[in-house]
Amino acid sequence: MRSFCFVLAAAAVLGLGLPASAQREPPKKKKVLAIGQSKGWQHDAVTHGLATIWRLGQQSGIFDTYIRTDTELITKRKMERNAKNLNDFDAIVFYTTGELDLDDQQKADLLAFVREDGKGFVGVHSAIDTFYKWPEYGEMVGAYFDGHPWNQIEAPVIVEDREFPATRHFPKTFVALDEIYQPKEFSRDRVRVLMRMDENKIDLTAKGVKRTDKDFALTWVREYGKGRVFYSTFGHVESTWDRPDIQKMWLEALKWAMGMTKGDATPRPRPAD
Secondary structure, rough: OOHHHHHHHHHHHHHHOOOOOHHHOOOOEEEEEEEOOOOOOOOOHHHHHHHHHHHHHHHHHOOEEEEEEOOOOHHHHHHHHOOOOOOHEEEEOOOEEEEEOOOOOOHHHHHHHHHOOOOOEEEEHHHOOEEEOOOOHHHHHHEEEEEOOOEEEEEEEEEOOOOOOOOOOOEEEEEEEEEEEOEEEOOOOEEEEEEEHHHOOOOOOOOOOOOOOOOOOEEEEEEEEOOEEEEEOOOOOHHHHOOHHHHHHHHHHHHHOOOOOOOOOOOOOOOOO
């Protein structure tokens, strides 16, 4: 009897006689490259924000995050010193400002990473305050920064799309304290807006308000070639990163951007409320 039990134990350890599903290796974790380089306005929340994304990956077990304040890994060329390059990642996160340190080949590699390779790009807050001299970047992300007329406010948010995985957990309306960006070179013809500000609950006479259509999009998605792009204005205020609903938004955004979940990114007009 003792030897029979020993055989059973050995078989269990070796996986003999177990169902095929029990012998499968766990899914390989995704890899996210998070860039926090600032060549313009400095944001104190960059550290807290990117650390939050790192923690979300660790807690979920879905991805590992490589946080960098330089742009050396945004390349497809073979790297020295055992360094990774874009071919090693499934998505890239930008919490950036200004004209980053990318040469022309790196810029081409970044666009190809999303457009041709079908990878993900996630823009945080000031990602649209980046690369004004590189129009293809603005086209990919969907807009550029055009001021924040209200500075930090308790923003009245309307969730336009409650079917998308990154926003389905929100109520139809909610309030979030943050610095809200006004987008320019933005069109609903090329992006799908997930959230916007309620134009009936904000001061449209504030200095710097420029959008005559009163369309202040906060979060949007788009397909870019084979890849996926997600952007949200949230992230200037550290306390916003600590909200469980906002954390879930970023987690689900990354899962969608990496092709792990489905979500409709088809552009559409502003829906009637």
